[in-house]
Amino acid sequence: DQQVKQNSPSLSVQEGRISILNCDYTNSMFDYFLWYKKYPAEGPTFLISISSIKDKNEDGRFTVFLNKSAKHLSLHIVPSQPGDSAVYFCAASYYAGNNRKLIWGLGTSLGVNP
Amino acid sequence: DVKVTQSSRYLVKRTGEKVFLECVQDMDHENMFWYRQDPGLGLRLIYFSYDVKMKEKGDIPEGYSVSREKKERFSLILESASTNQTSMYLCASSFGGARARDYEQYFGPGTRLTVT
Numbered sequence: 442d443q444q445v446k447q448n449s450p451s452l453s454v455q456e457g458r459i460s461i462l463n464c465d466y467t468n469s470m471f472d473y474f475l476w477y478k479k480y481p482a483e484g485p486t487f488l489i490s491i492s493s494i495k496d497k498n499e500d501g502r503f504t505v506f507l508n509k510s511a512k513h514l515s516l517h518i519v520p521s522q523p524g525d526s527a528v529y530f531c532a533a534s535y536y537a538g539n540n541r542k543l544i545w546g547l548g549t550s551l552g553v554n555p
Numbered sequence: 556d557v558k559v560t561q562s563s564r565y566l567v568k569r570t571g572e573k574v575f576l577e578c579v580q581d582m583d584h585e586n587m588f589w590y591r592q593d594p595g596l597g598l599r600l601i602y603f604s605y606d607v608k609m610k611e612k613g614d615i616p617e618g619y620s621v622s623r624e625k626k627e628r629f630s631l632i633l634e635s636a637s638t639n640q641t642s643m644y645l646c647a648s649s650f651g652g653a654r655a656r657d658y659e660q661y662f663g664p665g666t667r668l669t670v671t
């Protein structure tokens with residue numbers, strides 16, 4: 442059973458508009474949530490994270506919102522640029538014993554059209 | 556800057572061959588991971604290691620083994636490659652021991668393995 446779900450496999454947005462990528466989770470033990478970006482034939486790169494005690498974290502054009510009661514987070518990209526076209530993975534982290542586990546969503550492929 | 560390197564970007568092997576994929580990180584990270592990525596299936600964890608000579612199975616360990624003889628190096632071994640192991644293989648590392656930002660994993664560039 443998937444603990445981290447990205448229900449939209451793909452998303453298409455016009456350049457300059459807002460991109461909103463969504464992620465739902467089921468495990469209340471998660472204490473950090475992360476977004477990674479992946480271009481084809483490259484490894485994922487860390488984009489932004491948020492602690493479970495926060496509801497918003499912002500870094501330039503990227504903002505992540507966390508709604509704990511709904512077990513939902515979203516990544517907003519404003520304004521979207523063609524270079525943002527990539528697969529975006531949502532991931533959630535928790536401690537299992539002395540070590541951290543990272544649980545991944547299946548990814549959302551974002552296309553930004555010029 | 557954290558650097559995770561993988562021995563090959565592209566690899567073509569025949570069915571039944573033994574395949575070694577090597578990963579090296581230069582940040583003195585305790586934890587290392589091997590994933591495979593397939594379209595529509597996201598990142599699936601094959602094996603991970605929290606310390607030298609330690610290994611634990613991930614979600615899809617069948618057909619794979621690993622070796623971690625030195626802290627900086629983590630090897631993935633396909634004992635007898637099969638066509639269903641054609642995939643993108645990604646290595647990652649992270650801090651361990653409840654350190655700051657220990658939740659963040661750093662990835663290598665990936666190895667695109669094709670088994671014919």
